[in-house]
Amino acid sequence: MSLTGWLVFNGSLSSEKFMEQIEWLHREGLQMGMDFTKIPNHELIPAIEDGRAVIKGGYEGILPDFVFFWDKDIRLAYHLEKMGMKLFNSARSIEVCDDKSLTFQELADHGIKMPKTILAPKVFKGLKISGWESYHQIGRELGYPLIIKEVYGSFGAQVYLIENEDQLRSKVTELEDTPYIFQEYIASSFGRDVRLNVVGREVVAAMYRKSETDFRANVTAGGKMYPFTPTKEQKELAVRSAELAGTDFAGVDLLFGEEDEPILCEVNSNAHFKNIYDCTGVDVANKMLEYIANYLKGRMS
Structure with missing residues (x-):
């Protein structure tokens, strides 16, 4: 049947x-x-x-x-x-991955290495921001440059490199009621990251992305992609992050620390799989459906 x-x-x-x-x-x-x-x-x-x-x-x-x-x-x-x-994936895992603020909250307190992250205060549409000292404190806490990242976004869009306090005030004013987070800028990973596709508790495909001109490595932002063999530490971090986010399968993006140690960037519950197929020849779609079939047949037997 x-x-x-x-x-x-x-x-x-x-x-x-x-x-x-x-x-x-x-x-x-x-x-x-x-x-x-x-x-x-x-x-x-x-x-x-x-x-x-x-x-x-x-x-x-x-x-x-x-x-x-x-x-x-x-x-x-x-x-x-x-x-x-x-x-x-489950409703909760999609929700956690889709909202980047929830991603980092969900993964906090589990020993996951991630950029220092600060959740932006909620602002209602059409109302002016008050209490700028809090934003100045955020700038001092993270140092410049820092990252502002809208919590909903894909393909590296809605991610901004903020060089100074004037730029911070300008971007915060522009975003108005848009939810976003502030993050520490990982300079050692400028223009480079790795995407690891996790299915079940296994890394099934990986690629290295690099841009010569943009702090973001995303292919849509001009990055190039290369087949990649992840380290044991990278695989462990990707699998653990996907597990904590509650996903059955995910695309996990990792940054490079100063000693090339892996740092979590984000977890994608609906990770596009064409680029990684073009890069590595691994059919992640097939892997995901095989996982579902095996999971369900195990429950039905």
Whole structure:
């Protein structure tokens, strides 16, 4: 008996780059013999009816063996779990990874080496910032340059290198009510990092990214990618970070300390896998679906 699964993705994202991944995942699932259905999130209508969590619309009353949740619609994810569906990744892990402030809070107090991080105060939209001394204190605490990173962002976007107090005031004023964090700048990792794809508790692929012109190493920011053999310390840090974030699979980005020791940059629950395939030849989509199949067959046996 084949596994039945839903591949849930965001229906508002229709770029070729995004849809290529959806088709890739769908194809891999079908080739593995799964009864695998692509579903844009807007076709699943979460409702509370007679005090119960249900789905309305074309998928009402259907309970798949699993949901491959390739989206960040957290409310929908929690709703499907409330109905008893098994999600990969879980709603909580996607929420933790999607919000970078939650990522660092979740991983704190577990011995994870990470940049010194300060959560920005909440500011309501349209209201002016008061109490600038707190921001000045943050600048003194982290030193300049420092990083301001919006908590929601991908591909290295929404990350800013702040050189002095004037730039800090300007960027904070510009961001207004946008949630963000302040971080220590890791100068030893200028323009370079590594991406490790973790599936289960194993690093299945890794690549080194380097930019000659930008403090960010992301390929979309001009970085180049190279196959990479991670050290034991890098693998251990990536696997432990993915585990603490609650993910079944993740793309973990690591920085280089002054002695090239690994430092956590971020954990991505919905890590794009085309670049790492182009770089290493490792099909992470296949690895993720194999993991799901083995996990579920182990539970059913």
